[in-house]
Amino acid sequence: MSEQPASYDLENPSEPNFYKAQKGLKSWLFTVDHKRLGVMYLASVILFFFVAGFLAIALRTELLTPAQDFVSASTYNQLFTLHGAIMTFLFIIPATPGALGNFLLPLMLGAKDVAFPRLNLLSFWIYSAAAVMLLCTLLLGGLDTGWTFYTPYSTATGTAAGLAALGVFVAGFSSILTGLNFVVTVHRMRAPGQTWDRMPLFVWAIYATAVIQILATPVLAITVLLVFIERFLGIGIFDPAMGGDPVLFQHFFWFYSHPAVYIMILPGFGIISEILTVHSRKHVFGYKAIALSSVAIAIISFLVWGHHLFVSGQSELVGVIFSFLTFAVAVPTAIKVFSWVATLYGGSIVYNTPMWYGLMFLWTFTIGGVTGLYLSTIATDVHLHDTYFVVAHFHYVMMGGLVIAFIGGVYHWWPKITGRFYHEASGKLGALLVFIGFNITFGTQFFLGHQGMPRRYFAYLPEYTTMHQVSTIGSYVLALGLVIAGISLAMAFRKSAPKASSNPWGAVSLEWKTSSPPIEHNFHDTPHVTGSPYDFPEIDKSGRTH
Amino acid sequence: MILNLLLGPDPALLGTPPMSESPFSLLPAASTNAQEIDDVYIFITALCVISFVILMGAQIYFMVKYKKPKAGHRKTSPLTHSGKLEFWWSFIPAVLLLILFGWGETLYMKMMSPPDDAISIRVTGQKWFWTVEYPDTAGAILTDELIVPVGIPVRLTLTSNDVIHSFFIPVFRLKKDAVPGRYTNMWFEATTPGVYPIFCAEYCGEQHSSMIGKVHVVPREEYQAKLDEAARLVQDEGESMVDFGKRVWDRGGCASCHSLDGTTKTGPSLKGKYGADETLIDGSTVAVDDNYIRESILEPNAKVVQGFTPQMPSFAGRFDDKALAGLIEFIKSNK
Numbered sequence: 001m002s003e004q005p006a007s008y009d010l011e012n013p014s015e016p017n018f019y020k021a022q023k024g025l026k027s028w029l030f031t032v033d034h035k036r037l038g039v040m041y042l043a044s045v046i047l048f049f050f051v052a053g054f055l056a057i058a059l060r061t062e063l064l065t066p067a068q069d070f071v072s073a074s075t076y077n078q079l080f081t082l083h084g085a086i087m088t089f090l091f092i093i094p095a096t097p098g099a100l101g102n103f104l105l106p107l108m109l110g111a112k113d114v115a116f117p118r119l120n121l122l123s124f125w126i127y128s129a130a131a132v133m134l135l136c137t138l139l140l141g142g143l144d145t146g147w148t149f150y151t152p153y154s155t156a157t158g159t160a161a162g163l164a165a166l167g168v169f170v171a172g173f174s175s176i177l178t179g180l181n182f183v184v185t186v187h188r189m190r191a192p193g194q195t196w197d198r199m200p201l202f203v204w205a206i207y208a209t210a211v212i213q214i215l216a217t218p219v220l221a222i223t224v225l226l227v228f229i230e231r232f233l234g235i236g237i238f239d240p241a242m243g244g245d246p247v248l249f250q251h252f253f254w255f256y257s258h259p260a261v262y263i264m265i266l267p268g269f270g271i272i273s274e275i276l277t278v279h280s281r282k283h284v285f286g287y288k289a290i291a292l293s294s295v296a297i298a299i300i301s302f303l304v305w306g307h308h309l310f311v312s313g314q315s316e317l318v319g320v321i322f323s324f325l326t327f328a329v330a331v332p333t334a335i336k337v338f339s340w341v342a343t344l345y346g347g348s349i350v351y352n353t354p355m356w357y358g359l360m361f362l363w364t365f366t367i368g369g370v371t372g373l374y375l376s377t378i379a380t381d382v383h384l385h386d387t388y389f390v391v392a393h394f395h396y397v398m399m400g401g402l403v404i405a406f407i408g409g410v411y412h413w414w415p416k417i418t419g420r421f422y423h424e425a426s427g428k429l430g431a432l433l434v435f436i437g438f439n440i441t442f443g444t445q446f447f448l449g450h451q452g453m454p455r456r457y458f459a460y461l462p463e464y465t466t467m468h469q470v471s472t473i474g475s476y477v478l479a480l481g482l483v484i485a486g487i488s489l490a491m492a493f494r495k496s497a498p499k500a501s502s503n504p505w506g507a508v509s510l511e512w513k514t515s516s517p518p519i520e521h522n523f524h525d526t527p528h529v530t531g532s533p534y535d536f537p538e539i540d541k542s543g544r545t546h
Numbered sequence: 547m548i549l550n551l552l553l554g555p556d557p558a559l560l561g562t563p564p565m566s567e568s569p570f571s572l573l574p575a576a577s578t579n580a581q582e583i584d585d586v587y588i589f590i591t592a593l594c595v596i597s598f599v600i601l602m603g604a605q606i607y608f609m610v611k612y613k614k615p616k617a618g619h620r621k622t623s624p625l626t627h628s629g630k631l632e633f634w635w636s637f638i639p640a641v642l643l644l645i646l647f648g649w650g651e652t653l654y655m656k657m658m659s660p661p662d663d664a665i666s667i668r669v670t671g672q673k674w675f676w677t678v679e680y681p682d683t684a685g686a687i688l689t690d691e692l693i694v695p696v697g698i699p700v701r702l703t704l705t706s707n708d709v710i711h712s713f714f715i716p717v718f719r720l721k722k723d724a725v726p727g728r729y730t731n732m733w734f735e736a737t738t739p740g741v742y743p744i745f746c747a748e749y750c751g752e753q754h755s756s757m758i759g760k761v762h763v764v765p766r767e768e769y770q771a772k773l774d775e776a777a778r779l780v781q782d783e784g785e786s787m788v789d790f791g792k793r794v795w796d797r798g799g800c801a802s803c804h805s806l807d808g809t810t811k812t813g814p815s816l817k818g819k820y821g822a823d824e825t826l827i828d829g830s831t832v833a834v835d836d837n838y839i840r841e842s843i844l845e846p847n848a849k850v851v852q853g854f855t856p857q858m859p860s861f862a863g864r865f866d867d868k869a870l871a872g873l874i875e876f877i878k879s880n881k
Contacts, residue, residue, distance in 0.1 A: 068755075073752045073753060077751075144751070144752070150709075150710060150748075152708075153710065153751065156709070240725075240726040240727030247725060280622070281614075281622045282622050282623065282625075283625070283626045284626075285627060286627045286628075286632055287626065288627070289627070311712065312723045313722065313723055313730035316654070316655060316658045320651050320654065323650065323654075324647055324651075327643040327646070327647050330639070331643065334635070335635065338601070339632075341605050342625075344612060345608055345612070345625065346622055347608070347612045347623070348614045348615070348620045348621075349609060349612050349613050350614050359605070362602075363602060366598060366601055370594040370597060373593065373594065374587070374590050376647075377586060377590060377647070377649075378650050379582075379583055379651075379653040379654045379657060380586050380590065380719075382657065382720060382721060383716070385721060385747070386721070386747040450573070451573055452573060452716030452717075452745065454714060454746070455749070456754060457754065457755040458755050459755045461743065461758075538619045538620070538621060539623075540623065541624055
């Protein structure tokens with residue numbers, strides 16, 4: 001990087017930041033500023049995270065005893081359906097691209113905005129409309145299909161399923177437009193000197209994500225459309241009563257939803273690469289390997305959907321091929337984890353809240369990763385399929401992976417977004433509780449699953465009681481940790497919260513070269529990039545080369 | 547028969563011994579393949595634990611060793627990559643994964659190829675019970691109950707009458723979806739006599755949790771006798787009609803949908819119903835007498851009670867007149 005002034009704050013202190021540049025509700029609803037859209041996404045996804053999290057706590061409470069007692073059977077079925085649907089479609093898929101991606105991508109590229117600012121606004125509106133539709137199913141009641149909407153169960157249920165499917169259909173367009181926008185932005189809007197190998201790894205991750213969003217999401221839309229054609233035109237596609245094939249739905253659904261798993265987790269990888277380098281003052285280990293493995297994962301992710309159908313009656317040969325491809329996706333993922341751990345070598349590690357989350361991620365995500373081996377090995381998957389083992393595995397990947405990374409990322413960029421610091425002590429307390437609670441909640445479920453406990457049961461055989469109770473208690477600790485984390489972030493809004501300088505972490509990437517919070521147009525002068533985003537001043541350059 | 551929803555699943559009623567309460571012990575393995583699957587499971591566990599310990603060990607060592615000094619920062623390593631290291635940590639996992647894939651694949655093909663001499667049994671899933679039919683034994687139609695011999699391979703042909711279910715026998719480490727409109731297969735050779743649970747593993751609606759059955763693994767020489775005994779639906783000498791009716795009730799799996807204690811399940815509770823009036827979905831009323839009960843069993847959707855949906859299957863052909871009479875007497879006795 002070229003020598004920059006010590007602080008951009010001093011360059012033009014009178015210029016208002018993007019919050020103050022315009023006023024009034026209209027200036028928010030019709031904004032085309034990527035930072036404002038990012039903030040609105042952030043507020044929305046956090047809201048939905050707590051709504052869906054609340055539903056999860058209700059589920060876990062019902063599972064305290066083997067009998068059905070706290071909620072009725074149909075309420076339980078609606079709870080797990082909505083928990084899954086809201087977490088997936090309203091929180092985890094839009095969370096990182098929508099909130100952090102929108103806010104940071106143009107800043108990291110040294111651009112004034114994304115390539116298509118109006119499209120960006122449209123994308124947010126579409127997302128909001130989808131959110132309203134999905135939440136309306138709460139009022140209608142009766143959405144009890146599970147978030148996977150498997151046919152023919154879903155074709156036989158009431159209107160709520162139709163509305164929910166429509167909500168998912170609409171949410172898909174928001175995802176596609178955001179992806180499109182980001183791909184063009186990364187290709188066309190990089191600052192002078194920012195070659196592909198000088199982009200922060202967060203940008204690489206968002207880029208790989210955007211490619212999947214564009215290519216996979218239409219398949220979901222087509223699938224939902226086919227469901228509508230079946231329901232309203234009576235053309236048998238998935239319903240065997242009309243000559244359709246219910247397993248075909250599963251193929252279509254997972255052709256989207258498996259790549260979607262990587263839409264969820266890839267941005268998390270990007271966040272972790274930023275956090276671990278900045279707070280250990282180290283150049284990332286294996287930049288090329290991490291960047292290209294994101295792309296490799298994005299490509300292979302399209303070819304593994306069949307591992308969701310190992311026991312569905314698909315042919316043995318197909319099962320074996322999908323098992324092989326699933327193992328193939330494990331290699332680039334392992335390379336990433338090794339590279340992150342190696343990044344810590346020889347560093348100068350600062351233990352603040354974002355770094356706590358970064359280090360926690362390595363633990364939880366590694367468990368999520370290795371337990372995937374049980375499921376990609378087709379012989380053991382037959383037993384573990386649709387048990388709590390799978391529930392534990394994907395929560396370790398989704399929550400232990402993306403959510404932990406996302407919270408870490410929110411802490412890391414919170415000074416940039418709000419211009420003030422979160423509360424450090426409560427942040428660490430929250431992180432500790434999240435870590436302990438998370439591992440108790442979902443770690444136990446691996447054992448439950450191996451003992452044969454099937455998913456989506458509101459009542460269960462008494463031999464599972466102890467483990468279910470441990471898991472539920474863990475979930476309360478986890479919830480408490482998350483609430484404390486929320487409070488520690490909210491404490492940045494106090495008048496007395498310490499103000500953040502433009503670059504409080506001493507980072508090198510471009511988002512730290514503008515004021516905190518940034519001015520409306522991000523940069524006074526287009527920045528010029530002359531080196532790696534991980535070239536920290538602490539790195540020892542005296543002679544030793546590699 | 548299977549679940550009392552208010553009390554929770556009752557293991558005494560289910561008749562299965564507890565499988566295991568310890569999270570660290572493996573489930574009992576009761577088939578030839580189950581043991582081999584456990585071997586793979588243990589191998590993966592060893593692989594996971596070793597790689598996790600190495601990786602997290604390195605991380606924790608770095609975390610302690612390279613903690614930032616109290617004042618300022620130390621100079622950090624200029625290391626950015628290492629071709630050799632990166633090659634080996636890609637190559638070694640790839641080889642291990644390939645071994646794992648090969649092992650899993652070989653075993654899976656074995657799990658999916660039933661021997662020619664296997665006994666054939668048909669299983670049909672329906673909200674929310676399993677019907678098990680033995681083609682070779684007259685009258686052997688069981689509900690939520692699978693009787694199999696030790697040491698003889700058994701091949702199940704699965705299908706469903708409504709939505710997708712999944713037939714899951716944890717002690718055999720086996721599951722397969724039961725899909726409407728097509729047949730799927732699974733096979734096993736049981737090794738250990740005993741009674742073990744069968745779960746539905748694919749979410750299938752409100753009472754998914756109570757779609758639990760049991761598999762009886764019996765010694766080879768007792769198998770046919772046990773099956774005949776289970777298939778026999780004739781009133782015994784000295785058995786009262788009500789007791790006989792209770793056996794018919796159990797056999798039909800009536801309790802999957804009808805409670806005897808007033809709890810509402812998929813169908814109306816049959817507590818104190820005999821002699822009462824029921825309002826039907828068309829608003830008319832009907833007196834619950836012998837004829838109405840008989841009609842409701844043979845032609846269930848003719849007169850559906852208000853508040854319920856027509857989804858009971860017909861039992862015409864399953865029970866003869868004597869059995870129907872016993873069942874009616876049993877319902878009558880449940881005041």
